[in-house]
Amino acid sequence: MTLGEVLAGATDYLANRGVESARLDAERLLARALGLSRIELYTQHDRPLTEAERDAARDLVQRRGAREPLAYVLGDWDFRRLTLRTDGFVSLHAGYPGGECVTKPLTWEGELR
Secondary structure, eight states: OBHHHHHHHHHHHHTTTTTTHHHHHHHHHHHHHHHHHHHHHHHTOOOOOOHHHHHHHHHHHHHHTTTTTTTHSSEEEEHHHHHHHSSSOOOOSOOOTOOOOOOOOOOOOOOOE
16 A cells, blocks of 8 residues: 555544544654654655554544544644643643643753754
């Protein structure tokens, strides 16, 4: 199967499970699984995927299809100029007037620039 075929299949799979942004989510999941940027998904559209690449993509897409939040599946999420690790201990959708509620203290794992 080519990358384009897998992307189309992942999009359909997510859409059939009620994921509103199925195409965008499929792109982000496949890019992460394959170590590519989203634009590289299209420049390599006809490239055949190995069995290991298909397995990695399938695992992520199935988790998202089960309605696990995309940020949890990806394991990180960009917020302003930071990339935050998301591992299920942070509440992404906590109701808090004026912003999100963090349920576990954040720890810094990088360098200040």
